[in-house]
Amino acid sequence: MTLTNVIEVLEAAYPPARAESWDAVGLVCGDPAQEVRRVLFAVDPVAAVAEEALEWDADLIVTHHPLYLRGTTTVAADTPKGRLVHTLIKRDVALYTAHTNADVANPGVSDALARAVGLTGDLVPLQPFPDDPWRGLGRVGELPEPLTLGEFAAQAAAGLPRTSGGVRVAGDLSRTVTRVAVSGGAGDSLLGTARAAGVDVFLTADLRHHPASEFVESGGPALIDAAHWATEWPWLDSAASILASSGVNVETRVSATVTDAWTRGY
């Protein structure tokens, strides 16, 4: 299989045209004609992931986060990102990114997150595209049976990979939750949308003190804040499965390297 064959499958599932205008998705380095036998899926294009790719002899790394989100004038190896580009090119490893186009896809990042925290029924986008009710940011669904907020938080923590930041809850732990909104990654731009959706709890990452405090204080849904990496990691398996079942003959692997920014909590 060539890199072009693999990219065709990924772009059918995650059309680049659906990425936000500020985003940078697609092929970062690699020759479209090169042969691809092994594909490693990871959240972040960082040195530890490149190491893992080299050890496993991967030909392609597919990451959720872009390496360069803003323009650059150099890939010299005197910065971590430039060094990564050098490492990958020297060893013939391609790098490809599906970011906001994977967030809004169906199934996308938040579908995988919803399943990981125990939403088993139908899911709809929290913020659908005006022209497509089945695609958009976040997902809303219902738990198979009501739980207390404390029980749901524990279930969510058990369903997500462990990180030093863990899972934090804002709200009355004894309140009943049935209807749940989730959004992988930094979801505070969706706080108002989650409130308007009438959910009992909104699970996302990177919530800040003031927006979270004011949201809960005003009687909104409860909040659960998980590690950014952990909320996006479940998508890797979904993306790897799409590639593996596409008929493209490649071996896939999901990186288990924790690349959340926070190494340890005290």
Ligand SMILES: [Zn+2]
């Ligand atoms: Zn993210």
